[in-house]
């Protein structure tokens with residue numbers, strides 16, 4: 001029986017290994033982590049992450065061929081294939097601070113693998129890493145190996161949160177990069193055989209190591225670039241009276257461009273896009289390519305501009321101040337169908353409004369008060385460390401209350417900001433909400449989820465990203 005061990009029981013390690021266990025009953029899969037609460041949660045009825053369909057997959061395999069454990073060394077020692085899916089945060093100090101990937105967790109995992117191994121192993125990079133990381137990992141492993149042979153593969157993960165199980169069941173592609181040597185080809189084949197149990201052969205791509213590592217950063221950069229492109233257009237739409245949804249639709253009808261990933265928003269969030277582009281920018285700079293670095297940096301700049309622009313719209317529309325006004329924030333997660341708040345645009349929008357002394361009442365169906373308070377007090381990039389190493393802030397933001405109902409959040413509010421596209425926000429009774437709000441009542445829709453015309457008929461002043469502006473908003477300056 002092939003034994004797989006995955007170091008890192010997070011958003012990637014957990015779902016990916018659960019699906020491998022489900023699809024490969026003859027493989028034994030152990031997912032290990034240094035975080036005791038995380039492993040306890042994986043072994044309980046309340047999994048540590050919310051992902052549609054995940055509970056079901058875990059229930060079918062847990063205790064049979066899927067195990068979650070904190071005994072990292074034992075499972076690594078016994079495994080034939082070791083996936084490493086640990087944090088790769090953005091460095092906050094030293095060389096490359098604010099851009100480069102911090103490989104501390106990766107390096108310590110590699111040293112531990114070398115220490116405890118007593119048989120040859122395939123080590124798989126599942127985390128997103130800078131191109132050429134495999135070379136460094138290889139050096140750590142071979143210098144400490146006591147004669148044991150390691151083959152390093154790059155097998156980046158492309159799942160998106162909220163659709164992780166679907167993406168893992170039917171991936172567009174699985175990418176495996178390895179050394180172009182007989183041993184490298186054999187390792188690639190061994191991993192390919194695992195995926196081939198449910199992924200059609202033509203969707204399993206094999207490349208050299210550097211292409212696989214770089215393809216992951218490139219894919220995220222291309223995806224984020226599409227959003228920044230459409231968001232840049234949204235500002236121009238507002239200035240000209242064009243409608244960004246109509247523009248996106250018309251542009252996406254070109255089969256060379258395609259319709260997906262062209263929704264204008266308050267900005268992209270999530271644990272990957274910003275981090276991976278910063279990483280790409282740093283790699284370009286290190287390789288003497290400042291023009292290429294500048295090009296990708298612009299994707300992040302437009303994303304920051306979009307968030308600032310949104311806050312400025314709110315403040316300027318509400319008589320140039322939100323001081324002591326109650327603003328209802330609907331949605332805090334970085335996208336719908338997840339409780340994940342890493343790099344969510346809601347953090348920057350809320351901080352912007354708090355900077356102007358607003359009172360915030362926040363509702364998200366999947367995010368807890370503790371998480372929101374933590375996000376609003378944490379320093380940039382601190383979120384991307386194992387849970388027990390994250391700073392616990394003793395302070396809370398007093399002007400923020402977190403409620404468990406959209407109607408409660410909007411009661412007596414001056415304005416509503418929609419920051420996540422949860423389906424339930426489309427079905428709210430806006431007549432009832434309008435009655436209970438201060439007047440004039442504003443809606444700032446950062447996800448284009450509400451029917452603006454319907455809301456205007458009720459009496460709201462509505463701002464929808466990239467849509468023709470209300471007369472009210474036209475009269476207000478909204479410079480970013």
Ligand SMILES: NC(=O)c1ccc[n+]([C@@H]2O[C@H](COP(=O)([O-])OP(=O)(O)OC[C@H]3O[C@@H](n4cnc5c(N)ncnc54)[C@H](O)[C@@H]3O)[C@@H](O)[C@H]2O)c1
Nearest residue numbers: 008009010011012033034035086087088105127128157386
């Ligand atoms: N979240 C996503 O959707 C996604 C998708 C594709 C790729 N990635 C990449 O995958 C990697 C993991 O991301 P994630 O979202 O799963 O992160 P995560 O923070 O949810 O999980 C990482 C886990 O690794 C554990 N860990 C860290 N060091 C360890 C060690 N030495 N030994 C054992 N456990 C250790 C942490 O405790 C944590 O539970 C990152 O490189 C990320 O960029 C993420």
Ligand SMILES: O=c1ccn([C@@H]2O[C@H](COP(=O)(O)OP(=O)(O)O[C@H]3O[C@H](CO)[C@@H](O)[C@H](O)[C@H]3O)[C@@H](O)[C@H]2O)c(=O)[nH]1
Nearest residue numbers: 157158159160161227261262263265268269270272334335
């Ligand atoms: O048209 C769009 C599509 C997305 N978004 C936003 O972009 C962010 C990222 O969304 P998405 O890509 O769906 O989620 P992630 O889970 O961050 O997945 C991305 O990042 C992962 C981590 O690397 C990759 O594996 C995935 O392929 C890649 O899609 C979210 O804030 C979305 O709201 C938009 O604003 N407009």
